[in-house]
Amino acid sequence: MKQIAVITGDLVGSRRLRDDVFKRVLTELDALLTAFCTDAKDQWQIFRGDSFQLTLTDARRAPLIALQIRWALKALSTTDSKVDARLAIGLAGMDEASNILNTEAHILSGTTLDELKNTRLKWVSSNEYFCSQTDLLTQFADTRITQLTPRQALALLEFSRLEQGSHQQLAEILNTSRVNATRLLNSADYNLLLDYGKLVSQWIGDTDRNDT
Incomplete structure (x- = not known):
């Protein structure tokens, strides 16, 4: 069964951001999430002021998009306003009859984000093997992105x-x-970070094929 990906995120320390920086962040998020919705069923929303969610019908796109969200936000940082986000990415299968906005991927993503503390990038799936593959590599990638x-x-x-x-x-x-x-x-170790995104995308594709 084809998998979808749901990226749920929130801004780190949004209350400490200057008003002008926060406005630029929301403008950038709006533009980013809109551009990422390339399929008619892709959806996004910003809620609670500093949280957002992106639903992708092609889960293989999620790794690069998650990286780009982090990079785009960090690029907006100033000397006195550090911008970043925590992202929880849920993966789950979805048949044609499913409600695109109420899937297992949404539940996994939202629940995991609520549990994140120091971690700022996390993959979650009912496929335990996929999670075991990605966890350690994602911890390294997350640490490197945070340092940028x-x-x-x-x-x-x-x-x-x-x-x-x-x-x-x-x-x-x-x-x-x-x-x-x-x-x-x-x-910035660009080759390592881009290769990480490509590898996770490949694993998602492999999982799709193995589940069919």
Whole structure:
């Protein structure tokens, strides 16, 4: 059975953000979540002021999207307003008759987010093998993302959006030299983080095939 993914998140320390930063965060979230909904059944919402939820009918897209959400938000950080989010990503199968906004993936995602404390990225599924595969790698990825500077996060976000992955193109977007763009990416361990996203996406695809 095809899986869907539900990303439920909330902003870390939103009450400590300056008003202008918080407004920019909400504007960025609105634009991001809208752009991620590429299928007619994809859905998103912002609720309780600083929480949000994105439903993806193609779960394989969720790993890169989760990374991009974190990078986009961290890129908005200032010296006195650190921006980040906690994300819980639920995976579950869904048949054509299911209610797209009330699935096991929604329950898993929402419940897990409520339980998160220091962790800011977590995958949850009824497939225990998938969870055992991803848990340790996700802890490493989460720690590395949390450590990123706003400039590194912006570089990762923009680079992940480029079809050809050109350092020269990134340099032009960031208005810097190609050498500096490459240094930024390397200092952010971009290959490791992007490979992490690709690997989890592959595992989701493998799980889909094994369940059919």
